[in-house]
Amino acid sequence: MSTVYRIPADAIAEHNRPLEQAVADDFAHLSGQLARRGVDAGAIVERVRRFAVAIPSWGVGTGGTRFARFPGPGEPRNVFEKLDDCATVHQLVRVTPSVSLHIPWDEPDDPAELAGYARERGLAFDAMNSNTFQDRPGGELSYKFGSLTHTDPAVRRQAVEHNLACIELGRALGSKALTLWIGDGANFPGQHDFRAALERYLESARAIYAGVPNDGQLFLEHKLFEPAFYATVINDWGTSYWVARELGPKAKCLVDLGHHAPNTNIEMIVSRLIQFGKLAGFHFNDSKYGDDDLDAGSIHPFQLFLIFCELVAAGARDASFAPAYMLDQSHNVTDPLESLMASAIELQRAYVQALLVDRAALARHQQANDALMALETLKAAFRTDVRPLLAVARRQSGGAIDPIGAYRHSGYRARKESERPQERATGSGIV
Numbered sequence: 147m148s149t150v151y152r153i154p155a156d157a158i159a160e161h162n163r164p165l166e167q168a169v170a171d172d173f174a175h176l177s178g179q180l181a182r183r184g185v186d187a188g189a190i191v192e193r194v195r196r197f198a199v200a201i202p203s204w205g206v207g208t209g210g211t212r213f214a215r216f217p218g219p220g221e222p223r224n225v226f227e228k229l230d231d232c233a234t235v236h237q238l239v240r241v242t243p244s245v246s247l248h249i250p251w252d253e254p255d256d257p258a259e260l261a262g263y264a265r266e267r268g269l270a271f272d273a274m275n276s277n278t279f280q281d282r283p284g285g286e287l288s289y290k291f292g293s294l295t296h297t298d299p300a301v302r303r304q305a306v307e308h309n310l311a312c313i314e315l316g317r318a319l320g321s322k323a324l325t326l327w328i329g330d331g332a333n334f335p336g337q338h339d340f341r342a343a344l345e346r347y348l349e350s351a352r353a354i355y356a357g358v359p360n361d362g363q364l365f366l367e368h369k370l371f372e373p374a375f376y377a378t379v380i381n382d383w384g385t386s387y388w389v390a391r392e393l394g395p396k397a398k399c400l401v402d403l404g405h406h407a408p409n410t411n412i413e414m415i416v417s418r419l420i421q422f423g424k425l426a427g428f429h430f431n432d433s434k435y436g437d438d439d440l441d442a443g444s445i446h447p448f449q450l451f452l453i454f455c456e457l458v459a460a461g462a463r464d465a466s467f468a469p470a471y472m473l474d475q476s477h478n479v480t481d482p483l484e485s486l487m488a489s490a491i492e493l494q495r496a497y498v499q500a501l502l503v504d505r506a507a508l509a510r511h512q513q514a515n516d517a518l519m520a521l522e523t524l525k526a527a528f529r530t531d532v533r534p535l536l537a538v539a540r541r542q543s544g545g546a547i548d549p550i551g552a553y554r555h556s557g558y559r560a561r562k563e564s565e566r567p568q569e570r571a572t573g574s575g576i577v
């Protein structure tokens with residue numbers, strides 16, 4: 147790498163300049179509207195500026211489907227280039243200060259070098275993701291028939307050791323959590339003894355849990371189906387919750403929005419996990435049919451808002467409530483950096499809309515069994531166009547008023563295309 151292009155800070159300021167007046171006017175108008183509702187727009191902006199969501203390292207590359215992958219120009223070829231792209235997203239939106247790595251896809255030769263590279267770009271490391279759903283080249287035992295639940299104890303041991311190594315690597319990088327998602331399951335009725343498979347999972351998870359430091363966390367991610375198409379071992383939040391309880395206080399349940407059957411009431415699952423003290427955090431994406439990994443807020447923005455209503459309510463009850471937020475999307479037809487920016491902003495939008503809910507009025511309507519006015523109270527918040535609040539928050543944090551516009555204007559992608567001649571397919575996928 148000789149010269150690595152970064153968008154100059156003054157290019158963002160220059161792109162902002164012609165937009166400043168319109169944002170100021172829109173913000174003043176919205177502030178007046180909110181003041182009539184007893185809401186201080188400035189205080190909301192402060193809260194937006196503290197909101198953060200992690201980018202998964204694999205999100206900056208094109209994901210592809212089970213059928214094909216159509217790589218885009220200038221895709222990152224290694225973990226350092228992935229960090230460059232993550233830093234660019236954060237530079238523009240100022241919401242994504244951390245990166246979630248996937249091991250072995252992102253395995254560094256020298257963790258200290260990687261940690262330093264991230265630090266220079268103002269990035270921290272969020273939860274580590276271990277991969278035992280595919281085989282490494284080079285003759286290890288195969289995960290074709292499972293990892294942590296495999297019938298062969300030697301395969302289970304190998305998978306446990308990989309997770310323990312991920313925890314160690316995470317410690318070296320400053321990450322405090324390991325996310326456990328496995329592809330284990332059955333493709334045919336009769337293939338698995340359901341009970342025995344879950345027992346093997348628990349035994350393996352206990353061995354991993356024993357390696358979690360006292361200030362660390364283990365996130366358990368459930369998934370309804372895929373890659374196993376008949377049954378998965380940690381198939382739903384109830385099973386995930388049971389395992390987390392069996393393991394202990396450092397284990398919590400992670401909710402990936404795409405990992406449920408269509409029409410599942412996910413906001414209610416979120417509420418339950420909060421109530422039981424076991425919500426770890428989220429993998430945000432959106433879904434129409436299955437684990438589609440579409441961009442957050444692209445299909446069900448009202449559901450996203452309702453989820454954030456639960457999160458805001460929990461935060462109001464307990465100031466220490468701080469679930470981990472990460473985007474987990476597969477970008478197939480868009481520039482991944484643009485999708486990540488748009489999705490990060492969608493999360494901010496849902497968060498702000500949830501902050502605007504008149505909770506005292508909602509509680510009154512609930513108490514009085516006034517279903518119509520309870521919903522109207524939610525809709526009043528959901529239908530507020532909060533874009534001026536988000537733009538002001540971004541601008542105050544040094545980001546772009548129009549991040550995608552500024553990104554396109556910078557020519558970043560074309561610069562990366564010439565900097566990064568593609569030699570081979572990059573590791574990325576759908577988890």
Ligand SMILES: [Mn+2]
Pocket residue numbers: 367402429474577
């Ligand atoms: Mn996920």
